[in-house]
Amino acid sequence: MAVNSLSGSAVSYAELHCHSTFSFLDGASSPEALAQEAERLGLEALAITDHGGFYGVVRFAEAAREVGLPTIFGAELTLNATEQRTGSTDPDGQHLIILARDPVGYACLAALLSQAQMAGEKGRPEISFAAVAEAASHRARGHWAVLTACRKGTVPLALAQRGVRAAEQELRSLVAAFGVDNTFIELWDHGDPLDSDRNDALYQLARRVGTGVIATNNVHYASPQDHALSTALAAIRAAKSLDQMDPWLPGAASAHLRSGAEQAHRFVRYPQVVGAAAELGKQCAFDLALIAPQLPPYPCPPHPEVSASRTLTESEYLTLLVEQGATRRYGPRHAERFVGAWAQIDHELQMITALGFPGYFLIVWDIVEFCRRKDIYCQGRGSAANSAACYALGITKADAVRLGLLFERFLSPERDGPPDIDLDIESGRREEVIQYVYERYGRSHAAQVANVITYRTRSAVRDAARALGFSQGHQDVWAKQLDRWNKVPQAASTQQGESVSQPIPDTVLSLASQLEELPRHLGIHSGGMVICDRPVIEVCPVEWARMQGRSVLQWDKEDCATAGLVKFDLLGLGMLTALHLAVDLIAEHHGVVVDLAELPQEDAVYEMLCRADSIGVFQVESRAQMATLPRLRPRCFYDLVVEVALIRPGPIQGGSVHPYIRRRKGEEPVTYLHPLLENSLAKTLGIPLFQEQLMQMAIDVAGFTPSEADQLRQAMGSKRSSRKMAVLRERFDVGTSQRGVTATVAEQIWEKIAAFANYGFPESHSVSFAYLVYSSSWIKLHYPAAFCAALLNAQPMGFYSPHSLVQDARRHGIKVHTPDLHRSDWCATLESEDPDEQAGGVGSSGSAGSTGSAVRLGLSSVRLIGKTLAKQIAAGRPYADMEDLMRRSSLNQAQLEALATAGVFGSDNRRSALWSAGAVAQSGSDRLPGILLGLDAPQLPGMDDWERAVADLWSTGIAPEGHPTKFLRADLDRRGAVTAIELSELANEAKVLVAGVVTHRQRPATAAGITFVSLEDETGIINVVVSRGCWARFRPVVASAAALLVSGRLEHSVDGVMNVVAEKIQLLPVVAASRSRDFH
Template identity: 30%
Template sequence: MSTDDSFARNPSRGSAAGSPFVHLHVASGHSLQYGTSAPEVLVERAAELGMPLLALTDRDGLYGAVRFARACAGAGIRPVLGADLAVRPDGPQAPPATTPARGGRAVDAGLPRVTVLARGGRAGWGALCRLVSAAHGADLASAAAPAAELLAGRRRPAVTPELITRQLEDADALEGDLLVLLGPSSDVGRAITAGRPDLARALLRRWRERACGADLAVEVVHQLAPPGHPHSLPVAARMLGLAAEAGLPAVLTNAVRHARPEDAPVADILDAARRLVPLDRRHRDRANAEGHLKSAAEMALVAEEVVRAAGQSPTGTRRLLAATADLAAGLALDPYVHLGFGSVRMPEPAVLGIAPERATAELRARCEAGLVHRYGPAAGGPDARARLDDELALIRRLGYEAYFLTVAEVVDMVRGMGIRCAARGSGAGSLVNHLLGVSGVDPMRYGLLMERFLSERRTALPDIDLDVESARRTEVYQRLLDRFGAERTLCVSMQETYRARHAVRDVGAALGLPPEEIAAAAKAFPHIRARDVRAALRDLPELRSSRLDEGVFAVLFDLVEKLDGLPRHIALHPSGILLSDQRLRDLTPAEISAQGFPMSQFDKDDVEEIGLLKLDVLGVRMQSAMAYALTEIARTEQTEVDLDAVPHDDPATFELIRSTRTLGCFQIESPGQRELIGKFGPETFEDLIIDISLFRPGPVKSDMVTPFLNARQGWTKAEYPHPDLEPVLAETEGVVVFHEQVIKTIAVLTGCSAARADEARRALGSPGGQTAVGDWFTTEADRRGYPRAVVERAWEVLRAFASFGFCKAHAAAFALPTYQSAWLNPPPGRLPGRCPHP
C-alpha cells in the first residue's frame, strides 16, 4: 500500500480552502534539550484539534522524523518534515543578542537560524536529508575532510547559504525540492528585531538572488512577547510588511516547543541545561507559555492581531491563513512513497561483483559448495537438500539474495583480516547461513528452524548478528565503510534519554542548588527512569528516611518527572551497521560520531521502519581472549590451531565444564551458572544449548529450571501433554524451554505451517494477542480431534512459557564460543603445554 487509507478517505482534509490551521514550525523532544514533547504527543494533540497536516521541524536534525511520520499515519494526519538549521552568514549581520553564562562570561545567542521544509515531490525528502548531513559535516563532499574539521561539525552543526542554494537549484522544475522559511531567528528577522529594516531588505535580496522566489517564504511569529523580543507583535508586523513589500508569501507559525501550555517550565529547564546557566528570567528563550500547539481559532486571532498591527486590510487575515494552508498542502509527504515505509533496501549485487540477474544462481552455487564442505561427499543427504531448496525458494520470493550474499561477504572479509567472527541470534537457524560460512552451528543437527529467523509471515526484517573481537571492532567498521562506500554504509545511532540521575543533575543545576547537594541527591537514586523518582522515594527503604522530597526538592522532582524519556544526547550504537543501496543518503540524514564514524540520525527501530537492513557487529571480549590464546599457543608451541574445526564432543572439555571451574569460559562463569551446571552436569553440546537457555530471567522467574533438573536426574518422570508432543519436548524432559518448541507444539496440534505457528508465538507476548491466539488454537486443535483436556493443558503450557522461552538458535550460537573457550581452558590434570590440538 503506497498511501495511508485515511488520506484517501478524507481527500478534502488537506485542501487550503476552509481547512484547519497547519503548524509549520514545531520542535519535538528530539530537538535535543529544546523541545519538551515527544512526536507522538504532538500528533495526538493535533488530532484532538482536528488538524489535517502537521509539521515537525526539529533543531539541527531529523531525529524524530520516522516516529513522527508513523504516528501521523496512525492518526490520519499528513506529515510535513523539515529542520531548524543554523546558518553561517557570509555578509553584514545585525548584532546578536548575548546571554549571561556561568563564570560571568557572555555567550551570544548563536548563529541565525532558518526553517527548511521538504516539498512533497519525490526528491524533497532526499534533499532535506543531504542538507542536514552537510550541516553536520557528514555529506559525501566532506568525506575526505580532516577529522578535526568533521568533528567541528558535530559540535556546532550549521549550513551555509551556498549549501542551501545547492539544494534549492533544480533546472527541471519551477520549484525546488525545499522551502526555506525566513523567520524571526533568521538574519533577516534579527535585523528587523534590531531595528534595521534597511539591513533586513539587503539580506532578503541576497536570499532571493540565491534561489527562486518560490523557494522562499517569510515566517511570521507572534506570541504576545514584550517589545524587543523576536516573537513580539511589532516584529511580527514588520516581518509581514517586509514579505508584502518583497512580493514573497508570508506564513504564520507559532514556533511550537511544547504540546500544551503547562509544559512551558520544562522548556526553561532545558534552556538552562543547554547553556549551563542557572534558571533566570534573563536566560530563558520564552517570554510566556504561548509557544504551544494552538487551535485554529487561536491562530486566527493571532493572524488578525498581526494584520491589524501591520496596517493591512481585514482581508489580510484570510490571505495570511490561506497562504499558510496553500504552502502546507504542497509540503505533505507520504511515508510509504517518500520515506521508504514498507520497503527493503540492500546493496546491489553489482557491488559484490555479481550481475543482478545472476544473484539467485550465485547464492545457490555457493550453498551447493557449502553442502559438500560441511557434510562431505554425501552432501547431507535428501533432508539437507530439501531444506536447502525450501530456504532458497523463500529467499527468492522475498528478494533477499543480495542480503545473504552481502553478509557472507562481510564474514569472509572479517576473517580475511585475521579477526575472529561468529554469528549469533536466530540467523543460526538458517541452513543457508551455515552453508555460506556465516554460522558455525548446524541447524539440521540441532533442530533449528528457519521460520524463527525468516518467513513470509514475518514483518520484521532479517537480522544477522556477528560477534567479532572487541579489541578490533572499530577496524571492522572502517573496513566496511571502505568496502561498500560512504554512500551505501552508515553506522546506527542511539539516543540517550533522561533518566533519574541525569534529570536530577540538570534540574538541580537549573534551580541553582549547591553542586554538592545535587550530586548527593542524584547518587541516592538507582539507575531508574526519571518518571519513577517519587515511587523510589516511597518504596526504597534507604530513600524513605532521606526527606529528599521536602522544600525545594519537591519542585525539583516535579520537573524531573517531566523530563522522563526526552532525548538528551545522541551517540554511536555499539553494534549497528547499515548496508544499503546507493540511495541510503537520500533516506536518512547522517552526522559524525565522537569516534569519527558517519552515523545515521535514526536509531535501530527507525532504520528498520524505513526498510534499511541493519547488520549488528558486536565486540565480544571473549572473542579477543580466544584470539589471544590462539596466538600464544602458536608462539609457545609452534602449532596453528583451527578452533572452528575442533570437534564438539571432547570428553576433557565437558569434564572441565561439569567441574564448575569455568571462570574464563563464555556464558558459564557467573556464580549462578556454575551452580546450574553443577546440578545439570552437561555431557553433550546439546546440553550446553539447554543450559544457556535455562539460565535466563524468564525461565528462572517462571521456575522452569526445577522440573527440568528433577526429570533430568531421574527424580521425577518427564510428562508430555500428548504423545504427539514427545518428539518436540523430549530433549528438555517435557519442559518448554525454546521458542522453537513453542512453534512446533502449535504446528503439531493445529496442523498449521511453522511460519503460521511462529506468527502465533509472537502474538502471545501481548494480552490481546494471547486471547486471539488462544481462541484460534483451541478451535483448530479441537477440529483435529485432540481431547479437550489435552488442548487445555497444552494451551496452559504455551501461555505460561511462550513469553519466557529462549530462541534455541541463539542459544546454539552462544554454545559454540562457550564450548571453544572451555576447550582452551585446560581441565584439572591437563597441563597447558600438553593440550592436544588438531
C-alpha cells in the same frame, strides 16, 4: 480538522514549525506524543522541524501512521553559528526552516544537513546562507519550502535589530535563492506584547514582496502542562539555573500545539494565514516509506557455463555458493549424510530468492569471507543460526537441520523487512572489518548506526538539581546516593526507607522523573552498520560522533530498520579475541594447533562446569550461572544450550527455571498439557524455553504453517497488535478444534504461548553462544595459563576483573609473575617455570620454546603506561639504566614511578627503585646524558609481603603473589571469619562471618529488590544475598565499599550451591584491586 468555536465551521490547519525531544533539550515532547496530540486536535498535517537533523522523523512517521496523521519532514538550520547550542543562554546564529515538499526534497535536505554537520564539530553544525542557496539552485530547486522561522530567523532578526528595510533585503535574498512560490513568512503569537507588532510588520512585508504568509505556533511541546519541563530543559541546555535563565524564558505556556480553531482566533487579523498553513502542509505531506533505499547490487563473477560477458545474477551466485557449502557439510544430493538436508536447502533458497534477499546473504557471506582471509575470528548468531543456507555458507556454526531449528524464525514471507544476521567479531580486530565494509561499498554508501543516549537516574537528578539552582555539592551527593539500577520513582521510594543525611527534595525528584528516558545526545551503536544503493546521507543525515574521527547516522538501529535501511550488526566480542589469543599462545608454547570447530566432546570439560569452575568462561561465569551449573549438571552440548537460555530475565520471570531443574533431576514428572505438545517441548522436558518452541507449538496443536507461526511470534512480541492477535486467535481455535484439542486445553495452551512470547529466548542464539561456552571451557581446562593470559590481553571484557582472573589462575596452580622490564612484552605472555628454559633471555612472547606454564604480566598492565608506550619500551630494549629508559622512551616522572612501584626493574627493593626514579625524573631533560649524580639509592628497607601486594594493586590492579585478604587472615581468624572454601564444611543455616573484596554488585529486575554481592577472598568467591531491608540499613557501606565484612546465615543446598544471607555488613579496611563491576 478542528471546529471553529466562533462560527461553528471546520478550520483546516497544519502545524509547520514543531520541535520534539530530538531537538535535544529544546523540545519537551516526544515525536509520538506530538503526533497523538496533533491527531486529537484534528490537524491536517504536522511537520517535525528539529534543530540540525532528522533525528526523530522515523518515530514520528511511525506514530503518525498509526493515527492516520499526514507527515511533513523538515529541519531548522542554524546559519553562521560560532558556538555550540549547549552552554549558552542564547546561542548565536540565524535560523531558517526548510520543509521537504517530496522525497527529492527530503534527499536534498538530508544531504544539506549532513554537509552542515560534517563541516562543523560535534554539537555545532556549520553552514552559511550561500551554501544553502547553492544547494537550492540545483537538484533541490522547487522541492523545498522555506519558512522565515522564529525570532532568530534571518528576516525577524533583521526586523528587530535593523528595521523594515533590512528585513525586506533578507526576505528578497530568500526569494532569490528559493523562489517566491517556495518562500513563506511565518507568523506566531505566544502572547508576548511585541508579537502583534512583529506579525503586523511581517505580514505587510510579505504582501509587499509577494511571498506566501502562514501561521505557526513555533511549537516546543505538545500541551500546556509540558511548559515547566520545557523551561527546565532550556536551563539545562544553557548550563544555568532557572533563576539565571529567567530573562530568556517565555512568560506563558504558549508554545504548544493548537487546533485550527484556536489559531484562527489568534490570527483573525490576518486573513487566510491559517488556511495557507493547511494548504502548504497538504502540498508537503508524504509518507516516509517513499524514501526507503535498497541494498547495492552485489558484484557477481562471470557465469561459468555461459560466457565471460554474462555475469551470474545474485540468485545464481548465492545458489552456487550454498550448494558448494552444502555438499561439504551434508554430502552430495544423491548421498546426503542427513536425511532432508538438501530439501531444506532448496526450500530456503527458493524463499530467499522469492523475497528478494540474495544480495543480503551475499554481502554477509562476503564479510565473513574477509574475516576468514584475514584470520579474524567471526561467528554468525541470532536467528541466522536457524538457516541451513547460512550454515552451508559458513556464516554460522549451528547445523540448523540436525538441531531441527525453524527457518521461518529467521525468514518468512510475512516478515517485515530483511532477515537479521548478527556477526560476532573478535573485538580487537572489529575495526578492520568496519574499514573493509567502507572500502568495499564506499564511504558514501555505508555508515555506522547511532545509539540514542537518554537520561538515566543519576544524570537526571544531577541536571534537575542544577536547573533548580542547587549547588554542585548537592548534585554530587544526591547522585551518589542513588542506585544506578533504579528508576527515579523507585529511587524516591527507596530514599524514604533509608536514613540518608541529605534527602533529595521532592522538586528535584519530580523534575528528574520527567527527564528520565528523554534523549540527551547520540552515541555510536556497538556494531550496527547500514549499506544502501544511494548516498546514505540522502536517506539519513550523518554527523560527527564523540569518538575522534568517527561519523554516525542520526538514527538508531530500530529507526534504520523501520525506514528500510538494511542494517548489519558487526559486534565486537571480547571472548573471540581471547580465544584467538589463547589458540596462538598454545601453538607458540605447546606446538599444538587447536581447531575450535573440531574440539572433542570430553566428560572432563562438563565435570569442570558441574563444579561451577567457570570464572572466565563465556556466558556461564555470572553468579546466577555458577549457582545453576551444579544443579543443572550439564553432560552434553545441548545442556549448554539450555544453560545459556535458562538464566535469562524471561525464563526467570516466567517461572521456568526451577520446574526445569526439578524435572532434570527427576524430582517431578515430565508432563504436557496435550500429547501434541511433546514434539515441541520434549527436548526441554515439557518446559518452554525458546521462541522456536512457541512456533512449533502452534504448528503442532493448531496446524499453523511455519510462516503463520512466525506471525504469531511477532504479534505476541513486545509490540503487540490486538488486531493481528484477534485474527490469529480465531485461526488457532479452528486449528486446535480440528485436531481434537478441547476448548479448555486450547485456552490453556494459548495462554501459555501468550505468556511465554514475552520472554522466550531464541534457540538459535543460545546454540551459537553454547559453542563459545564449550570452546572457552575446553581451553580453560587444558591450557589454564594460556587462557588466563589471553583473558588479560582481551580486556576489557567478561564478568571478572583482571585481579579476579589472576586469583582464579593461582587457585588452579598457575604462577603469575609481576611485570619485568627485561622479560615482559607489552602484553601478558607465557614463560616456563624451569630456570633452564628462561636462561636464554626474552623474545617477543617469553622464552622461545617455553612450555608456557606461567604467566608474565605485560608492561601495559602498569598504570599510566598503556599499549602504545609499552610496545615502545619493549622494542627499545636493552636499556643501560633507568636514565636511558626515561630518555629514550620519553617517560614522565609519574610513569617512571609507576613502573618502579610495579617492580619492573627487577630489584627486590622497590623503595630503592622509587628513589632512583624520582632522582632521574628530577634531573630534568636539559642535562647531558651520563653526567647525573646521586642516582644510586641509599640503603632503604625493603617492602614486606603486604606492602608489595599494596604496591602491585596500586600499580597494576593485580596482586600476583597474594590476595589482599590473605594478609588480614590472622585478624579475621581471631574474629571467627571463615574463608570461601571453608563454607562447604558448614551446615545449612549456620551463622557465619565472611570477608572479601567486592567483585560485583547485581540487582536484576527479576530479583524483587534483592541485591547480590560477590566477595572474593584468597580461596574463592562468596555469594552474599542482601535483602531490600538490609541494603537500606547498610547502604552507605555496601553500595560503595571496596571490601566488606559480612555477618549472616549460610544457605547450603544439596547441590553444593552456597549463599550467605546478609544480616550485618561492615567496611573491611583493605586495598582493593579495582572498582567492582556492577550490573543490573
